[in-house]
Amino acid sequence: MRRGVLIGKGCHPLTACLYLKRVEGRTRRGEPIRPRRVTARAHSITRLPDFHDEGHIRCDYYDIDDFAMIHVEFTDGTLATVMASDIVLGGIHNWLEVCANNHRTICNINPNTAMQTYNPREENFRDIYTVEKIGTKQGWTCTSPDEDWFTGYPQEIEAFYRAIAYGEIPESDLNLAADSISTIYSAYLSSRKNGEAVEVRTY
Secondary structure, three states, X not given: XXXXXXXXXXXXXXXXHXXXXXXXXXXXXXXXXXXXXXXXXXXXXXXXXXXXXXXOOOOOOOOXXXXXXXXXXXXXXXXXXXXXXXXXXXXXXXXXXXXXXXXXXXXXXXXXXXXXXXEOOHHHHOOOOOOOOXXXXXXXXXXXXXXXXXXXXXXXXXXXXXXXHHOOOOOOOHHHHHHHHHHHHHHHHHHHOOOOOEEOOOO
16 A cells, blocks of 8 residues: 555645534535545656656655545535645645535645745745745745745644543544545555555445
8 A cells, every 4th residue: 555645734624624524514414425436546746757856856655656646426426626736846835625506615725825025036035934834935936924824734733632631523623634645545545556446335
């Protein structure tokens, strides 16, 4: 079983999709909407015989996927498509787009556009941290004024403490974690079967 970008990076947007469908299901029906089946492909682009390393992306991975796409069908028939890649230039690019019958919402998680900085010379920002995993600080940068807050780390820790201190039920519970891991495992199995649909086993 190969393990790479599908589980290492794909788990984040996938779990966000699973969470939103759980909330929708509880709100509309009183029970979560869960993943039913998945089709997926995982590839190792940087290990292709004709891949030429220009020195801008990491390509020393061994026996793992560096690009993957997952297509999830939920129990209500709705869909989510997730892309994950370790070979995209320009730093981290995490976003979530929800297309519904009464709205369309785009969440720019990272880079977040709350603050943008134009720097004409690389050396001006030589010793200044701007944002995670950016390749260059010259030109436009989505400078994060409070990267941890925008990424949600303090809110995550607070939810953990509140669950312990006050007995609050976590929004991201073990059932969500189990669905996420089960969906990813099914996605790897689908990829091994060249994209054949695989049922997601839920508990």
